[in-house]
Amino acid sequence: MTLLCITNDVPDLRSCTIRDQHLSTCENGKCGGCLPRPAEHGLLCYSCATKFDDALALSVDLISHCRSIESGPRDSSGIRSAPGSRVILPTSWVQADTLYRQLAAVAVAYSVDWGVDEPEWDITASHHNGFHPEAPIEAVWWVTDILTRYVSAATELLRTKHHGAEQAVRYVAAVQTALHAFPLDEKPHAVRHVRCRVCGHESLRVKPPLEHLDPIVVECSNLACGALWDPQMVEWDIRQLREQIEAERAKEAAA
Structure with a gap:
């Protein structure tokens, strides 16, 4: 039985599929690829595992x-960042809280899945609410x-169980969202x-695997072409080249 990437089993997550590859039942002429990616690293496909590491x-x-x-x-919702306080935070700070909470959710999922101690927590941040508003950088x-x-x-263990793998891909989505709003200098x-x-x-x-809210993409930089490729196709070409050279x-050695 072939295990599929966890994203294909969680309704509110975008399913990981292989670009331009289709199921035999596909009748959608505009489909960009509906063949699910197999799980290769625990319950994560190659793309999700790579993006999680990054x-x-x-x-x-x-x-x-x-x-x-x-x-x-500034967020006008009046997020309660500490007991007894009502602090209005800038959008970027709210994003930092979201990232920390989701990363903490990955850690807690691993702890529950494997029955091990949670990480060390500090008053600087709560895994429920994010950072204390007065916490220094x-x-x-x-x-x-x-x-x-x-x-x-x-990482090796947490992505082998459903809860940990699901929280891992949710963290990837949170990081992609943050990078889209507050980008770092990451180049192709x-x-x-x-x-x-x-x-x-x-x-x-x-292209940087976390640059867009999409799977990892290999792009032709030739302006007259601009073709997009799935990374696994590039891996196939590299493997073919290696086999040819070997x-x-x-x-030559046998001659």
Whole structure:
């Protein structure tokens, strides 16, 4: 039985599918791809696992970034950030709270799934409400780093059970939303030694996996082409190239 990416089992999450690949029952001419991605890392597909790793790598910088600026209109809902207080927070601070709470949800899910202790909590932040409104940025960085280290160490296990895997992809969505609103400087990088299947140029580049609210995309940077590819197709090409080179070397060695 082939396990599918957890996103295909959670109704309110966008299902992970392979670009331009379809189920045999697909009759939608405008479908961009409906073949579900298989789970490759626990209950996460290649794309979700990669994006989760990248989201964790950005966590401390991104949350600190959102908490250190006062960007966007102040939230008029009067979020209660501490007992007995009614503090109106800037949008960027609300985003930092959202990120911290969702990262904490990943940690708690792992703790419950595996029956282990939760991470160390501090008065700087609540896993229910986010950061204390008067918390200095140094403290925000510190508690976020502790939480990120806890989750990073548990990644292999937490993504093998439903609750942990679901909270992991929800954290990816939260990070994507935050980056869309308060971007960090993350640039596309070139794919070496693989040519575009459409124009034949060695002009492929991987767009930052958390840049948009979409799966990871490989894009041809040739302005006359602009084709989009699924990363697994690029992996196939690399594997073919490796096999070709190894076969040629084996033939030379046998001559």
